[in-house]
Each structure stands twice: as structure tokens, then as C-alpha cells.
Amino acid sequence: MEFLMALMVGALVSAAVYLMLARDVLRFLFGLVLVSNAANLLIFASGGLTPEAPPLVPEGLKAPPPDVANALPQALVLTAIVIGFGLFAFALILIYRSYQTMGTLDSDRMRLAEPEGRD
Template identity: 50%
Template sequence: MMEAVFSLLVGLFFAAGIYLMLSKAIVRILLGIVVFGNAVNLLIFAAGRIMREVPPVMAPDMMQLTGQTANPLPQALILTAIVISFSFFAFLLVLTFRTYQEVGTDDTVKLRVAEPEGEVLPPMGY
């Protein structure tokens, strides 16, 4: 039952992240990247068998597992992914703020400085 709820939540997070990343505002794109990263973390967590009753720890005298236990690998991967995604978010936030200081807008259409209006575009096909 719990896996079904997490599956729906993962789908909702992916949909919200993609919706935000398709925006024209850089801040919304940045928030979409954060939501998308959280969706991936939740997906890994849900794939690693969610169990509250059994901890992912073996007793020191056990040589092999005798019953069901939670898988500790997805939990360790998620912990690492949270740290990496937070540092990536901090980098993108500083980059966005610096871009806003230089250009004065966060609209991606207005940030097309490399393609000034009125010039002939290069050929688009072969």
C-alpha cells in the first residue's frame, strides 16, 4: 500500500518538475530542477523496499540475513544525492542571481543576447 502512495507521489513530483522546467522564468526552471531531483530521490527510495518494521541493520553475530530487512543501499544513495543536489541548487541559484544582476531580467526570451533581433538567421536545415 505504501509503495502505491509513493508511486503516485513520484509521478506528481515528476509532472510538477517538468511543468516548472518548461517555464520561461529562470527561477521557475530552477525550482523545477529541485522538484525533479526530489522526485528521483523518492523514486530510488520507493524502489528500495520501504519497511518500517525491520531496520537495515544486521546483528554483529549474524553471517547472513534470516528474514526481510530494508535495503540500506538506496538510503545511502539518497543521502549522497541530497548533498549533491543541494550544492548544485546553490550553484544554480548564484548563477541565476548573477545573470539577473548583469542582464536585469530572468526571462529566457529576453536573455537571447547572442541572437540579436533584425539579423538574418543561419540556415536551419540541409
């Protein structure tokens, strides 16, 4: 199970790098979302994948048994999902406003502060 999760994280990171190398700002944003999802999967897998033993403390014990998953990475991933969605929404609105202002999503054409003759 961990091997499949590692393959999935690798595939997400490679797709994200491919998208982030494009000149289109919207593709860069989608690549950023894929990187955050890959990081979330990596953190989630680091806590242990035990579908038969949920991270619950049985009645009468003060700590969970040693063969269950760690609950801390699960809580961190839930927090990261909310923060990632907020970042995505903000960046999407920012990209939309820049498209309205400049009329393009190509990052090379968005150079307003640089002179035209320089490369």
C-alpha cells in the same frame, strides 16, 4: 505504501515538468529541484519500505535478514541530497548574477549572443 510513494513521485514529476516548461529561469530551477527530489524518492522506494524492520545486521550474522530494507539506496539518496543541494546553491547564485547583469529572468530576453531580428 508503495502505491502512495508512486503517486507522490508522479505528482512531483508532473509539477516539475510544468515548472520547467515556463520561460522564467527561476521556475526552471525549482522544477529541477523537484525532479531531483522525485528521483530521490524513487531510488529510496526501490530499496523497500519496511518501517518495522530497519536495515541492520543482527549480532552474530554476516548479512541482514531477507525481510529488511536495502541500505544501499538509502546511502545513494543521502549522497544525492548533498549533491542536489550543491547544484541548487550554484544555480541560484548563477541566476542571481545573470539577473544583476541582464535585468531579467525571462529566458527569451537573455539572448545576448543572438541578433535581435531573428526568431
